[in-house]
Amino acid sequence: MADGDAEHWDSRYASKAAAAAAEMAASGHSPHLVDLAELLPVEGLALDLAGGDGADGCWLAQHGLEVTVADVSRIALDQAISRAATLGVGLDAVVFDADVATIPDRPWQLIHVAHFLHIDLMNAAAASLPAGGTFAAAIGTIWNLQRHDRPGRRFLLEPGEIKAWAEPHFDVLHWSEDWRTNDQHEAWLVARKPG
Numbered sequence: 001m002a003d004g005d006a007e008h009w010d011s012r013y014a015s016k017a018a019a020a021a022a023e024m025a026a027s028g029h030s031p032h033l034v035d036l037a038e039l040l041p042v043e044g045l046a047l048d049l050a051g052g053d054g055a056d057g058c059w060l061a062q063h064g065l066e067v068t069v070a071d072v073s074r075i076a077l078d079q080a081i082s083r084a085a086t087l088g089v090g091l092d093a094v095v096f097d098a099d100v101a102t103i104p105d106r107p108w109q110l111i112h113v114a115h116f117l118h119i120d121l122m123n124a125a126a127a128s129l130p131a132g133g134t135f136a137a138a139i140g141t142i143w144n145l146q147r148h149d150r151p152g153r154r155f156l157l158e159p160g161e162i163k164a165w166a167e168p169h170f171d172v173l174h175w176s177e178d179w180r181t182n183d184q185h186e187a188w189l190v191a192r193k194p195g
């Protein structure tokens, strides 16, 4: 892992625990999930990489999927489990360091990543999806820097980068880059593994 990833993110999640608990009711998921819902599978195994406190994972579980949230922060995963219990959905949570771990070998119908840019991890996700599996992502682009100092440039996509990345691996079902309702400039991608 990059030095201090787990400590950094544990501390961020711990400090927002009280606020997160208050918000836990049903909100907090990323906007692309709702807008692109019709392109996502409605059953089978789903893996939410760097899934944090489980807001997106719980939305995917409510969408019909059997979800595993993988994240480097144990505190985030504890919050994900609490969120799932509050909402009455099933959710698995695994500690996972994208810099050293391999993607769990299961027949994923969906691998999802939001707000976490790690090209090696995306390559591993592309390799581990079976034919017909779906990859979905929402990641900030550098246009975001026009309105926000963070995340910094190294955590943001260049314009068109995710589409160029996806095309050799996938049939692209959706790609767009725009300002979103969360005031972030994000690339959204939904792509299906051919075969």
Ligand SMILES: C[S@@+](CC[C@H](N)C(=O)[O-])C[C@H]1O[C@@H](n2cnc3c(N)ncnc32)[C@H](O)[C@@H]1O
Pocket (backbone or CB within 6 Å): 001, 002, 005, 009, 010, 030, 049, 050, 051, 052, 053, 055, 056, 070, 071, 072, 073, 076, 096, 097, 098, 099, 113, 114, 115, 116
């Ligand atoms: C900006 S948050 C995004 C969380 C969630 N996907 C969302 O959209 O709300 C980035 C997430 O990446 C996780 N993370 C950071 N470094 C990681 C690593 N090396 N391996 C796995 N997860 C990591 C953090 O713990 C955090 O949950």
